[in-house]
Amino acid sequence: MQSRLRRPFLFAFAALTLSLTLALPSQAQQPESVEIQLLSISGWRGQIEPVAVAGQGNVGGAAVIESYWQADRAGNPNTLALGAGNSFGTSPPISNLFQDEPAILALNRLGLDADTLGNDNFDGGIAYLQRLVTMAQFPFVAANLENVDANLIGVAPYRIFETGGVSIAVIGVTDPEAPSLVFPGNFGSITVTAPAVAANYARDAAAREGAQVFVLLTDLSLDSVEDGVASGALADLADRVTGFDVILGGHSDIQYSGTVNGALVVEARSEGLSYARTSLTVSAAGEVTDAGTEFVVPLATAVTPDAELTALVASYRDRLAEQLSHVVANAGGAIPLRDACGQAEARSCESLAAGVLADAMRLVYGSDFAIVNAGGVRADITCPAQDDPADFCPAASPRPFPITAGQIEAVLPFGNLAATAEVTGAELRAMLENGVSAMPALDGRFPQVSGLCFRYDIARPAGERVLDAVRQAADGACSGAAIDLSAAATYTLTANDFMAAGGDGYARLTHGLLLREPLDVVLTRHLSSAEGIMPVLEGRIVCVSSGGVACPVSVGAPAAVFGSPVRISPPSTGDGGLAE
Structure with a gap:
């Protein structure tokens, strides 16, 4: 691909140069x-x-x-x-x-x-x-x-x-x-x-x-x-x-x-x-x-x-190989970062990798809900199917789907800690509102969630988009009880310390705030106890439009509604992405 930018000389300047050259032939x-x-x-x-x-x-x-x-x-x-x-x-x-x-x-x-x-x-x-x-x-x-x-x-x-x-x-x-x-x-x-x-x-x-x-x-x-x-x-x-x-x-x-x-x-x-x-x-x-x-x-x-x-490069790789190449768990299928709408950084729709991280944050600390900003998750959880010299994974093979310590480091490169706090229903709503406030623009604040499913109207003004939310059922389906998003309700929440401190436009979490373990430790613990994990898209994030602005389009998936989750298994090809 080429692009050219031309600025021709002024004719007068060219003429003057020519006349001087003719008049002074010995001049340089x-x-x-x-x-x-x-x-x-x-x-x-x-x-x-x-x-x-x-x-x-x-x-x-x-x-x-x-x-x-x-x-x-x-x-x-x-x-x-x-x-x-x-x-x-x-x-x-x-x-x-x-x-x-x-x-x-x-x-x-x-x-x-x-x-x-x-x-x-x-x-x-x-x-x-x-x-x-x-x-x-x-x-x-x-x-x-x-x-x-x-x-x-x-x-x-x-x-x-x-x-x-x-x-x-x-x-x-x-x-x-x-x-x-x-x-x-x-x-x-x-x-x-x-x-x-x-x-x-x-x-x-x-x-x-x-x-x-x-x-x-x-x-x-x-x-x-x-x-x-x-x-x-x-x-x-x-x-x-x-x-x-x-x-x-x-x-x-x-x-x-x-x-x-x-x-x-x-x-x-x-x-x-x-x-x-x-x-x-x-x-x-x-x-x-x-x-x-x-x-x-x-x-x-x-x-x-x-x-x-x-x-x-080889000197640094040799120093890390033993530490990062060991397999901490095997998944039952690929767990890609790419979201259900095909966005590589999970900034428009539900993501399997970001969802698994949110699940780990919620389950390890027993909180009601977990929210993680998409910008805090940077890679697939499972090793790639195609051999990559830059990763710390075994030779590529479609099955099993290994997860190494090095791959978890790639998912979580910031060294963030888990942070637990108490929030009211109104504060929870505000967090969800902030997460979708930039849509349809892609932004790292986009919320990936666990323990809840929510709907938002992309055409409404920012700050007024979240319509409602329900708890996830025991099997992950979005069929649980309605969540009270008013100041009268109180819940426990796990986020990362970046969000808890006010990063990405989220309000600071203060009530009952506790900084916990590094997120790579949290994710490793969760995966180690869930051998063969094979997550599916559950309709945790549902976009609707009242007109004027279109929702992102799911790739190969029907629109999800509460009570009817989208149950899509990762592709058996092991290509690290959702089937298209």
């Missing part, structure tokens, strides 16, 4: 245009090992990308390598369990020139982030982090690079919603200001310092691309800034390159499943006259992986 010719190359990754999240992709084999991983980038740099030494934020955080176990040290060491070896900061970078808090910023051999840029200097050393609004005789300003901005997406307090006293205002201000400052080309890095991403038209926060930002040549962003796993408001906007796939190779033609006057992007799928079979990074 104007310098030729310079080709600048930008290599960029989006939402890499510490994916230092290749990912197994159906039909393509192993894709990405630090050693493979480095081999591609070495070839790219050999083809054009006038190259900058850039990250669009979230290059670490929410990482797979091989990086996460070593506090993301492997990710930073890999990025150093990749020769990253600059990166910006996204919400995932703050998952461990300020001290955690500072250690990684200090370890990095490249700068971090973020222009809209007010009071950042009082919290972090080594973060600047922008950096200017001299490449091929061209002064290139690389400016960064962070998603203003980022503080609500991490544990409260993880941003310290940093305030995230309006990204477009900060970006324009930083661009003007860089221009005064002599910058000629302007590149914006951001973790803001696209929601969709329809008929070539991009929509979402990244496109909105492009509409609101001026004077930028390239805007590199995204962590939504949407691949896009196109011109928005005069800038070339680029988002590559996440986790290194593709990277963007952007070429800029810069005139002698410092103007970008041509720009285009190609997306590269870094296939492991196409190159010899970099030896130094291969050895680095």
Whole structure:
């Protein structure tokens, strides 16, 4: 996929140049245009090992990308390598369990020139982030982090690079919603200001310092691309800034390159499943006259992986193999994160993996109900059917469906604790309302539940959508007694400590609050006592529409109603997803 951006010279300038050349034949010719190359990754999240992709084999991983980038740099030494934020955080176990040290060491070896900061970078808090910023051999840029200097050393609004005789300003901005997406307090006293205002201000400052080309890095991403038209926060930002040549962003796993408001906007796939190779033609006057992007799928079979990074990754894997490769349980079928409506991150409908986690949270502590935000669950519970070199699973086989300690770490990379509390029916309703408030937009606050089933009207105003709720029966069916959602009723609830502290827009839980065990311990205990577990979709989350806004559509499943749960077994093919 390519997109081109052309800015022709003014005819008057061309004519003047020609006349001067004719009049002064002995004068040196104007310098030729310079080709600048930008290599960029989006939402890499510490994916230092290749990912197994159906039909393509192993894709990405630090050693493979480095081999591609070495070839790219050999083809054009006038190259900058850039990250669009979230290059670490929410990482797979091989990086996460070593506090993301492997990710930073890999990025150093990749020769990253600059990166910006996204919400995932703050998952461990300020001290955690500072250690990684200090370890990095490249700068971090973020222009809209007010009071950042009082919290972090080594973060600047922008950096200017001299490449091929061209002064290139690389400016960064962070998603203003980022503080609500991490544990409260993880941003310290940093305030995230309006990204477009900060970006324009930083661009003007860089221009005064002599910058000629302007590149914006951001973790803001696209929601969709329809008929070539991009929509979402990244496109909105492009509409609101001026004077930028390239805007590199995204962590939504949407691949896009196109011109928005005069800038070339680029988002590559996440986790290194593709990277963007952007070429800029810069005139002698410092103007970008041509720009285009190609997306590269870094296939492991196409190159010899970099030896130094291969050895680095192997050293960390060897240290974890014994700890994470043992099987803690076997399931009777695949337990995918992908929800009943086909959304990979369980942010639109009921999910088997998130439902099993919610069941574990409720049953281990004997609470009435459990709610977990979809953003807190990050992988399938069962090992994949296709062998993946990045996991800690046995060789792939459709049956049995093993669950290893490493897979549970992949499901729960944040180190969250279980939290139990007492809530009134009104508070329970408010939690459900918050969970569906962003629909139909996909959001990490979407609630996956246990012990209850609820209906909501997607067309009603946010805060007024929840219609009713019932308890689950002993067999899981949504046929139990009605739940009183008024202030007169009181229930026990299990959530995670992120939600309990007010994360993702949930109200803080205070009454009878107890912080319990790590969620990976809770899930392991539940699975170990439920050998052969084979969950089914039970209609726990039912969307209706009174008009104007459509509900997400179930994939291969009829609409669920109370008293008539959707009983769908996982596919026997073991492909990690729901049958379509």
